[in-house]
Amino acid sequence: MLEQIQDFARALQASRYAVALTGAGASTESGLPDFRSNTGLWKDVDPVSLISMTALRRRPVDFYRFYRMRFSHLWGAQPNPVHKVLAALQREGLLKRLITQNVDGLHQAAGSPDVIELHGSLRECQCLRCGRRFPSRLIDVEVETEADIPRCPECGGVLKPGVVLFEEALPADAIEAAIEAAMKADLFLVVGSSLEVGPANQLPVLAVQHGGRLAIFNLTPTFLDPRATWIFREKAGQALGALAAELGISL
Ligand SMILES: [Zn+2]
Incomplete structure (x- = not known):
């Protein structure tokens, strides 16, 4: 994994507009x-x-x-290493936009600003x-x-x-901001999402269609694995912890 992490860390440092999408797997390590x-x-x-x-x-x-x-x-529930590393990447200017399918507010609790909450709170x-x-x-x-x-x-x-309940539309401002970010992304991180729930799972597709490269941090395979440049199939907290260490970022 280390070599892949080092390679991804360099890509992140060289990126112009990195965007992350998180799903339920980002919060399971917080016991949710x-x-x-x-x-x-x-x-x-x-x-x-x-x-x-x-x-x-x-x-x-x-x-x-x-x-x-x-x-x-x-x-x-307390923020776990996934939330903490992503907040640190935002602070360092390495991550420009954070989109989440989660409704638990743990990204904000970890200090992340301007979280796009696709499914409300x-x-x-x-x-x-x-x-x-x-x-x-x-x-x-x-x-x-x-x-x-x-x-x-x-x-x-x-x-x-x-x-957002079933039979309800996603908040229009959130989905609009997420689409804009995905289209702009030259690097798109999927973190703790199996990409089974739409329309969130179309955001990385949009990113790839617009020339972005894809990194997937998820325990199980996703339909976009064949289009990903990096796949970290382990606990997202572990891989992101290694990434933070590689970048010399303290949490
Ligand atoms: Zn009222």
């Missing part, structure tokens, strides 16, 4: 489970069936309980009626009956988690 790709059951319910607008409307009690369980993981909630945003502690409440569903303090509308 990957619910989107998890086929395991939660209380006999497939979590994937719960993260939709339909579930919020038809099964609100299960819906808010599921998010409460996610918050219980979130509040104790669990740290916020939003009123379905007036659109105002609030800290997500307002929906981190016990919901036993529909009467307990958290409501907007301003207008009384239902509060939903600040994440």
